[in-house]
Amino acid sequence: MNLTADQREIVAVVREFIDRDVIPFASELEHADEYPESMVETMRELGLFGTTIPEEYGGLGLGLDTYALIVMEISRGWVTLSGILNGSFIAATMIRLHGTEEQRQHFLPRLATMELRSSFSMTEPHAGSDVQSIRTTATRDGGEYVIDGQKMWVTNGWRSGIVMLLAKTDPAADPAHTGMTGFIVEKEPETNPPGLTIPMPGLKKLGYKGVESTELVFDGFRTPAASVLGGEEGVGRGFKYFMSGIEVGRVNVAARGVGLAQAALDDAIRYAQEREAFGKKIGHHQAVQLMIAKMATRAEAARLLTIQAAQKKASGERADLEAGMAKYFATEAAQENALDCMRIHGGYGYSLEYRPERYYRDAPLLLIGEGSNEIQQLIIARRLLERSAS
Numbered sequence: 001m002n003l004t005a006d007q008r009e010i011v012a013v014v015r016e017f018i019d020r021d022v023i024p025f026a027s028e029l030e031h032a033d034e035y036p037e038s039m040v041e042t043m044r045e046l047g048l049f050g051t052t053i054p055e056e057y058g059g060l061g062l063g064l065d066t067y068a069l070i071v072m073e074i075s076r077g078w079v080t081l082s083g084i085l086n087g088s089f090i091a092a093t094m095i096r097l098h099g100t101e102e103q104r105q106h107f108l109p110r111l112a113t114m115e116l117r118s119s120f121s122m123t124e125p126h127a128g129s130d131v132q133s134i135r136t137t138a139t140r141d142g143g144e145y146v147i148d149g150q151k152m153w154v155t156n157g158w159r160s161g162i163v164m165l166l167a168k169t170d171p172a173a174d175p176a177h178t179g180m181t182g183f184i185v186e187k188e189p190e191t192n193p194p195g196l197t198i199p200m201p202g203l204k205k206l207g208y209k210g211v212e213s214t215e216l217v218f219d220g221f222r223t224p225a226a227s228v229l230g231g232e233e234g235v236g237r238g239f240k241y242f243m244s245g246i247e248v249g250r251v252n253v254a255a256r257g258v259g260l261a262q263a264a265l266d267d268a269i270r271y272a273q274e275r276e277a278f279g280k281k282i283g284h285h286q287a288v289q290l291m292i293a294k295m296a297t298r299a300e301a302a303r304l305l306t307i308q309a310a311q312k313k314a315s316g317e318r319a320d321l322e323a324g325m326a327k328y329f330a331t332e333a334a335q336e337n338a339l340d341c342m343r344i345h346g347g348y349g350y351s352l353e354y355r356p357e358r359y360y361r362d363a364p365l366l367l368i369g370e371g372s373n374e375i376q377q378l379i380i381a382r383r384l385l386e387r388s389a390s
């Protein structure tokens with residue numbers, strides 16, 4: 001793969017950080033469900049929260065392809081870290097693309113330095129994939145909107161200072177998406193402001209521990225009318241804005257899949273060269289070699305699809321087909337590699353002392369988040385059919 005000198009440099013710096021400060025400690029923090037404060041601090045010092053934020057707003061001004069390379073490295077260490085990074089990335093992307101100039105100036109510099117953390121909130125208890133059937137409402141009252149409703153699975157929900165929130169400003173609109181509006185809801189981190197309850201310690205999860213995923217219960221919460229993403233013009237455009245956030249989010253999840261698939265492969269190769277059975281290293285048994293070959297091919301194919309999608313999207317072209325393929329393939333690769341890594345580790349793969357069990361618990365989330373893989377397949381097929389019909 002042809003990387004620019006800048007890309008090689010930043011990937012090398014992140015790789016060193018992951019090898020030195022993350023891989024040796026991630027499982028312990030994950031088991032304790034502990035927020036990785038010092039790792040996040042290093043990511044902040046490296047400027048990673050501002051990767052794609054333009055330099056004029058205090059970021060590094062790099063493209064989605066470089067961001068994807070960074071996420072691959074981070075997820076090779078611990079997927080949770082990429083979940084913490086992603087909250088800021090999606091918010092920054094949506095504000096950069098759809099915010100007013102005032103909103104860009106107000107939020108982007110603080111997102112770049114991580115002075116401000118962000119979360120992204122679409123999902124509700126009864127609606128995930130079917131975004132248009134959300135029920136949370138935002139009702140205009142003078143210079144404010146009053147928010148009522150319940151959100152679910154909000155990653156970074158407690159620690160964030162802004163929530164990118166999707167709500168219905170016209171619940172009777174037909175089609176429903178024309179009555180949906182995005183808000184940049186400001187709140188004090190780690191508190192329950194009037195009208196908003198965030199039950200902590202959050203939702204209990206199989207994996208992806210160390211970062212909170214919470215409910216948000218809005219009951220008469222007031223936010224200024226100026227918090228509508230895109231200002232007055234943004235009213236009724238929230239669905240479109242959030243879908244564009246999800247599209248780059250898909251490349252991000254694909255990159256997580258690549259990182260996890262690579263981590264599982266690296267551990268499997270290392271173990272196959274150490275463990276002996278029947279008088280030789282298990283890596284000399286052909287059955288193990290077949291698994292390693294499949295794992296390596298999946299990881300490499302996932303990487304290429306993800307880079308292709310990221311580059312296409314970064315160039316400004318429509319990339320829903322490529323992003324869908326990358327997300328689908330890379331996350332399935334992660335899941336399959338996690339299981340093969342566990343198989344190669346035998347009984348130790350099932351032990352909490354080794355990393356495969358963490359990969360095995362983290363991988364399934366990637367199949368579900370940012371549009372389930374069933375939905376990705378629908379997008380891929382529809383796009384191909386649409387193309388052949390035109």
Ligand SMILES: Cc1cc2nc3c(=O)[nH]c(=O)nc-3n(C[C@H](O)[C@H](O)[C@H](O)COP(=O)(O)OP(=O)(O)OC[C@H]3O[C@@H](n4cnc5c(N)ncnc54)[C@H](O)[C@@H]3O)c2cc1C
Binds near residue numbers: 127156370374
């Ligand atoms: C740990 C975690 C963190 C998360 N973080 C966030 C976050 O920060 N912000 C946020 O907004 N959300 C977040 N989510 C929510 C996540 O995006 C949703 O769970 C996801 O979109 C799926 O929605 P759902 O759970 O309601 O499943 P459903 O939409 O109910 O889907 C259930 C099943 O039906 C299938 N299905 C649904 N519709 C179709 C269809 N048309 N055709 C074929 N199959 C279909 C799905 O593929 C799936 O297999 C998070 C979830 C988890 C578990």
